[in-house]
Amino acid sequence: MTAPEDWVSARRAVHAAGWRAQLAPVTVPLAEADGLTLATALAPRSDLPAFPTSSVDGWALRGRGPWRVTGRVLAGSVPAPLSGDGVAVEIATGAMVPEGTEAILRVEHSTRSGDLVDGTPKSEQEWRVPGEEARAGEPLLPAGTPVTPAVIGLAASCGHDTLPVRPAPRAAMLVFGDELLTAGPPADGRIRDALGPSIPAYLRRLGVACEPAAAPIKDTLDAHVAAVRSALESGVDLVCTTGGTMHGPVDHLHPALAELGASYVVNTVAVRPGFPMLVAAVPHGGRTRFVAGLPGNPQSAVVALVSLVVPLLAGLAGRPEPALPRVTLGEPVPGRGDYTHLALVRIDPVDGLARPVSHVGSAMLRGLAGARGFAVIPPGATGRAGDAVELVEVP
Ligand SMILES: Nc1nc2c(c(=O)[nH]1)N[C@H]1C(S)=C(S)[C@@H](COP(=O)(O)OP(=O)(O)OC[C@H]3O[C@@H](n4cnc5c(N)ncnc54)[C@H](O)[C@@H]3O)O[C@H]1N2
Numbered sequence: 477m478t479a480p481e482d483w484v485s486a487r488r489a490v491h492a493a494g495w496r497a498q499l500a501p502v503t504v505p506l507a508e509a510d511g512l513t514l515a516t517a518l519a520p521r522s523d524l525p526a527f528p529t530s531s532v533d534g535w536a537l538r539g540r541g542p543w544r545v546t547g548r549v550l551a552g553s554v555p556a557p558l559s560g561d562g563v564a565v566e567i568a569t570g571a572m573v574p575e576g577t578e579a580i581l582r583v584e585h586s587t588r589s590g591d592l593v594d595g596t597p598k599s600e601q602e603w604r605v606p607g608e609e610a611r612a613g614e615p616l617l618p619a620g621t622p623v624t625p626a627v628i629g630l631a632a633s634c635g636h637d638t639l640p641v642r643p644a645p646r647a648a649m650l651v652f653g654d655e656l657l658t659a660g661p662p663a664d665g666r667i668r669d670a671l672g673p674s675i676p677a678y679l680r681r682l683g684v685a686c687e688p689a690a691a692p693i694k695d696t697l698d699a700h701v702a703a704v705r706s707a708l709e710s711g712v713d714l715v716c717t718t719g720g721t722m723h724g725p726v727d728h729l730h731p732a733l734a735e736l737g738a739s740y741v742v743n744t745v746a747v748r749p750g751f752p753m754l755v756a757a758v759p760h761g762g763r764t765r766f767v768a769g770l771p772g773n774p775q776s777a778v779v780a781l782v783s784l785v786v787p788l789l790a791g792l793a794g795r796p797e798p799a800l801p802r803v804t805l806g807e808p809v810p811g812r813g814d815y816t817h818l819a820l821v822r823i824d825p826v827d828g829l830a831r832p833v834s835h836v837g838s839a840m841l842r843g844l845a846g847a848r849g850f851a852v853i854p855p856g857a858t859g860r861a862g863d864a865v866e867l868v869e870v871p
Pocket residue numbers: 651652653655656667668669670671672718719720721722723724727750751752770771772773774776838839
């Protein structure tokens with residue numbers, strides 16, 4: 477058996493492998509870009525704003541008052557210049573400021589009698605100058621930025637109709653284990669498949685297109701090889717499997733990977749729970765695809781998902797390695813010797829501190845269902861109340 481890899485370097489290794497196999501960019505309409513990743517830097521097509529733009533409803537003025545009203549400029553049109561001193565045009569918020577404007581007087585600060593308007597404009601400028609927010613061509617967001625509704629809005633205001641993005645990775649889910657039931661209560665030595673319905677749901681939250689798992693794959697080497705091969709042939713970038721990562725009598729994942737010509741990116745990680753996790757690269761159809769082997773114990777499978785699959789997906793999408801937020805522990809959390817301990821915690825809504833949850837055995841999902849994420853206790857360390865530690869969030 478191979479020596480388990482340090483958790484931090486395992487995450488770095490899978491991210492780097494994903495990065496080398498980045499998905500080819502595609503161009504999509506803005507409305508279809510949410511959740512994808514910018515493939516190039518986002519830059520405005522014009523200055524922002526593109527023209528001097530009034531910030532208020534009021535009067536554009538030239539010279540000294542009172543001013544004679546000569547017209548009106550609404551948003552969406554190009555106004556004539558203010559032609560002489562002592563003139564005003566009525567102006568709407570968002571309208572282009574006429575050339576020659578020296579001040580804008582807010583409507584609520586003005587008095588009007590007949591065709592004359594008077595008042596004292598504020599000393600600060602009441603319009604936005606071209607390029608105040610950004611210059612044409614100025615990089616605003618780098619390639620690798622996740623597209624959010626805010627990014628879509630910014631791209632639209634920059635004048636883009638489409639965006640070059642890395643597409644959503646596609647995944648297939650395979651569940652191994654003859655003991656698994658897909659309906660009804662556990663009994664007679666058989667248990668419910670908890671991962672076939674949940675792992676694809678996590679993957680979808682991570683922006684991955686993934687169908688729910690079909691029936692569990694039979695516990696034979698031939699069935700494992702055939703299932704992984706047919707998933708790869710369906711064109712997915714990633715095959716997630718659960719179970720069979722150890723070396724028991726019906727654990728066939730490692731021999732199946734050997735038969736498929738896969739090479740390990742990471743094979744077992746020094747983390748508790750979940751250490752038998754792995755990611756392997758499989759050359760298929762002229763490019764690298766990946767198999768993520770998640771352990772069969774359900775909480776361990778989720779640990780493997782957040783430990784390895786999340787950074788792999790970031791790499792495939794051309795995103796940086798995920799940075800982990802920090803939380804402050806409200807209670808001690810033991811370390812796990814030479815291994816990293818991923819300890820399920822909830823965030824106390826009253827004091828904001830991270831506190832361990834109960835029912836956290838690797839075969840259990842009860843603790844996970846009420847937790848925000850896993851507090852990271854590094855090898856050799858112990859978490860004390862008051863310590864700031866990294867948090868791996870549950871998607
Ligand atoms: N001799 C040793 N045995 C085991 C060790 C070890 O160090 N030495 N490690 C244990 C640990 S830790 C884990 S984790 C598991 C990993 O095992 P596999 O990935 O090979 O998974 P299986 O043996 O197939 O299943 C383990 C366990 O999980 C249940 N399971 C599997 N799939 C599902 C599912 N979809 N939904 C719910 N539960 C599932 C399965 O019934 C087993 O109880 O190995 C330990 N053994």
